[in-house]
Amino acid sequence: MSGPVIHEGEETDARLSSAPKESQSYPALVWRRFRKSLPGMIGLILVGTMLFVSIFAEFFSPMDPNASTTSFAPPDKVSFFTKDGFTLMPVAYPIAESDELDPVTFQPLMGPDLDNPRGLRLFGKGWSYRLFGLIPMDRHFIVTSDGSPLHLLGTDKLGRDILSRGIMGSRITLMIALVSITLITVAGTLLGITSGYLGGKFDLWFQRFVEIILAFPQLPLYLALASLIPVTAPSSVFLSFVILVIAGLGWAQLSREVRGKTMSMARVDYVRAAMAVGASDGRIITRHILPNVSSHVIVAVTLGIPSIVLLESFLGFLGFAVKAPLISWGMMLQDAGTFSVIGSYPWILSPVGFVLLTVFAFNALGDGLRDAIDPY
Amino acid sequence: MLDESPRKLVQVEDLRLYFPIHTGVLRRHTGDVKAVDGVSFDIFEGETLGLVGESGCGKSTVGRALLRLYDLSGGKVRIDGTDISDLSVGELRPIRPKMQMVFQDPQASLNPRMTVSEIIGEPLVEHTDLDAAGRQARVLELMDQVGLNRIFQNRFPYEFSGGQRQRIGIARALALNPKFIVCDEPIAALDVSIQAQVVNLLEDLQDKLGLTYLFISHDLSMVRHIADRVCVMYLGRVAELSPRDDLYANPLHPYAKALLSAVPEADPNAETTRQRIILKGDVPSPANPPKGCAFCTRCPEVEAICKTEAPALREVAPGRHVACHFVEIQNRAGSTGPKKPEAIEPNQQGERA
Numbered sequence: 001m002s003g004p005v006i007h008e009g010e011e012t013d014a015r016l017s018s019a020p021k022e023s024q025s026y027p028a029l030v031w032r033r034f035r036k037s038l039p040g041m042i043g044l045i046l047v048g049t050m051l052f053v054s055i056f057a058e059f060f061s062p063m064d065p066n067a068s069t070t071s072f073a074p075p076d077k078v079s080f081f082t083k084d085g086f087t088l089m090p091v092a093y094p095i096a097e098s099d100e101l102d103p104v105t106f107q108p109l110m111g112p113d114l115d116n117p118r119g120l121r122l123f124g125k126g127w128s129y130r131l132f133g134l135i136p137m138d139r140h141f142i143v144t145s146d147g148s149p150l151h152l153l154g155t156d157k158l159g160r161d162i163l164s165r166g167i168m169g170s171r172i173t174l175m176i177a178l179v180s181i182t183l184i185t186v187a188g189t190l191l192g193i194t195s196g197y198l199g200g201k202f203d204l205w206f207q208r209f210v211e212i213i214l215a216f217p218q219l220p221l222y223l224a225l226a227s228l229i230p231v232t233a234p235s236s237v238f239l240s241f242v243i244l245v246i247a248g249l250g251w252a253q254l255s256r257e258v259r260g261k262t263m264s265m266a267r268v269d270y271v272r273a274a275m276a277v278g279a280s281d282g283r284i285i286t287r288h289i290l291p292n293v294s295s296h297v298i299v300a301v302t303l304g305i306p307s308i309v310l311l312e313s314f315l316g317f318l319g320f321a322v323k324a325p326l327i328s329w330g331m332m333l334q335d336a337g338t339f340s341v342i343g344s345y346p347w348i349l350s351p352v353g354f355v356l357l358t359v360f361a362f363n364a365l366g367d368g369l370r371d372a373i374d375p376y
Numbered sequence: 377m378l379d380e381s382p383r384k385l386v387q388v389e390d391l392r393l394y395f396p397i398h399t400g401v402l403r404r405h406t407g408d409v410k411a412v413d414g415v416s417f418d419i420f421e422g423e424t425l426g427l428v429g430e431s432g433c434g435k436s437t438v439g440r441a442l443l444r445l446y447d448l449s450g451g452k453v454r455i456d457g458t459d460i461s462d463l464s465v466g467e468l469r470p471i472r473p474k475m476q477m478v479f480q481d482p483q484a485s486l487n488p489r490m491t492v493s494e495i496i497g498e499p500l501v502e503h504t505d506l507d508a509a510g511r512q513a514r515v516l517e518l519m520d521q522v523g524l525n526r527i528f529q530n531r532f533p534y535e536f537s538g539g540q541r542q543r544i545g546i547a548r549a550l551a552l553n554p555k556f557i558v559c560d561e562p563i564a565a566l567d568v569s570i571q572a573q574v575v576n577l578l579e580d581l582q583d584k585l586g587l588t589y590l591f592i593s594h595d596l597s598m599v600r601h602i603a604d605r606v607c608v609m610y611l612g613r614v615a616e617l618s619p620r621d622d623l624y625a626n627p628l629h630p631y632a633k634a635l636l637s638a639v640p641e642a643d644p645n646a647e648t649t650r651q652r653i654i655l656k657g658d659v660p661s662p663a664n665p666p667k668g669c670a671f672c673t674r675c676p677e678v679e680a681i682c683k684t685e686a687p688a689l690r691e692v693a694p695g696r697h698v699a700c701h702f703v704e705i706q707n708r709a710g711s712t713g714p715k716k717p718e719a720i721e722p723n724q725q726g727e728r729a
Binding site for chain 2: 026268269270272273274275276277278279280283287288291292
């Protein structure tokens with residue numbers, strides 16, 4: 001059917017033309033615009049680093065997160081200077097009580113124990129673990145060379161290393177966020193498109209249902225549902241329950257947005273053109289509406305992750321989301337519940353920093369994506 | 377009809393399209409926007425029927441209703457002998473290839489996430505058994521037909537100019553060898569020079585493929601160029617349906633006269649003597665059209681009967697159909713109005729080209 005060459009000189013044209021025959025793909029176009037956004041790039045790097053660290057959390061934890069040493073030990077002082085002068089590899093000084101007393105309070109003065117420098121080593125041996133639960137390993141990103149404890153962010157009430165717990169906790173926190181956002185995305189997108197595309201009575205009643213979910217007082221529900229589970233239930237049950245509750249209440253907002261997008265999309269001429277062609281509903285949804293809604297969904301999802309991280313830390317703080325021995329940032333903050341503890345040992349607030357960093361990273365990424373994702 | 381020998385490809389009888397108005401908390405049905413209110417016309421095989429009228433008069437709605445992109449509120453549409461007015465979506469599918477549409481906004485009518493060959497090939501996926509290679513060959517053939525360079529087949533719509541995009545839209549409409557194409561203001565979004573190219577392309581394709589067009593436009597001079605017969609709409613109803621030359625030489629309906637008097641003349645001498653009929657007031661709301669003749673609120677020749685009784689569309693001369701009480705039958709030339717027009721106030725309001 002293609003027949004002979006129709007345009008005169010088409011071959012010559014094709015040979016001489018320097019115009020590219022292929023367009024840049026959609027991801028390439030998005031990337032081209034995305035990399036111009038500084039916050040977006042910072043967010044991307046942070047998010048990437050965080051995911052990487054949480055996947056290899058044991059490797060990055062200098063201490064066994066469940067091993068206890070001195071309780072409420074302050075963060076070690078890291079310095080490039082020893083008594084002998086400058087060293088290329090920094091050393092850590094544990095904070096210890098000295099013999100001198102404060103002249104006013106008569107409390108022992110705290111300060112770095114300059115007599116006991118502990119050399120730091122990258123990729124040294126430390127506590128043993130199983131990578132991905134399979135490969136036995138004992139290498140860590142950073143440890144002390146003599147195997148003595150290293151508390152870069154101090155320890156908590158039970159003497160467990162806060163940095164290591166924070167790194168291990170990122171795994172649970174991010175997993176909760178990512179799994180529930182995946183469920184939210186799938187449910188919210190499918191239901192939103194269905195409702196917006198079908199319209200009519202179904203849309204009318206379904207949206208009332210969505211409104212009920214949106215209007216639901218979420219916190220009491222979380223607390224009630226979380227207390228439904230027996231305290232003795234295994235952690236995995238607890239975790240999946242929390243994820244289901246977050247997803248079960250979270251899909252409604254996304255489905256609303258997707259429904260609105262779908263409704264406006266269904267009026268666009270190219271969807272009408274597909275209808276005029278007689279394209280099936282399935283094809284119109286998958287080829288015309290879904291790809292053009294997806295950009296909105298991606299941004300909504302990226303910006304939705306921080307709110308789940310916040311929600312998790314909030315529920316964890318109240319003791320509902322994750323139970324020991326699992327670690328999450330919210331649970332770590334439970335220790336910081338009293339004013340006197342915060343006043344005396346401010347370093348136990350460092351999980352707040354983890355949460356802030358995560359929220360900032362995903363928000364920055366979402367910001368950059370929002371500007372870049374619709375290149376047409 | 378002027379000529380009975382050509383087959384009627386499209387028959388529209390008393391087409392009605394009402395969009396319901398729901399108000400109040402209970403969303404009670406309190407009225408209708410009568411976008412199209414009893415429109416009847418036929419389109420003969422191989423001809424171009426121009427459909428003109430000001431914004432909001434229902435031209436585009438008629439075009440879309442003919443393809444059943446809307447559910448009709450009443451009336452009948454026959455395409456090639458098949459009554460499609462009550463068919464379900466599934467029953468409509470096998471008939472879709474016969475009728476296609478070219479849209480007004482070439483930007484909005486092409487999916488930005490699909491390449492040109494995917495866009496043009498989509499109807500083939502839906503309606504033919506062609507394999508990928510066969511579709512590809514047909515897509516290239518269509519691109520040649522509408523004058524698009526084949527090497528651009530894997531590009532996205534945003535990389536094309538408006539005229540090229542409209543060609544993509546035309547190629548998509550042609551993919552299934554349709555008999556009837558609704559051109560919904562296909563040139564309104566284009567530059568004048570590109571308009572000419574696209575209109576010439578449409579005419580060439582009509583000659584080659586024997587297409588029938590419903591050409592919806594508000595550009596009266598372009599309609600004069602392309603259409604064989606012209607249908608003038610006002611407020612959801614047909615005011616006048618006449619062969620092109622008759623209409624442009626001697627419009628019979630007062631609204632058609634006013635509309636055509638707005639077309640600028642290229643000849644400066646004629647332009648200075650051109651008498652513009654400037655209508656007073658605004659178009660009434662289609663949700664609450666006047667009783668009687670739709671045009672009675674603005675007609676310079678209005679009488680008492682116009683406000684109570686809606687005029688039927690009558691054939692007043694061979695091939696000429698007019699919906700006006702005062703156009704006399706068999707009046708071939710000269711003024712047909714009952715009285716001379718009233719003094720015209722220099723009021724720009726309501727005047728449209």
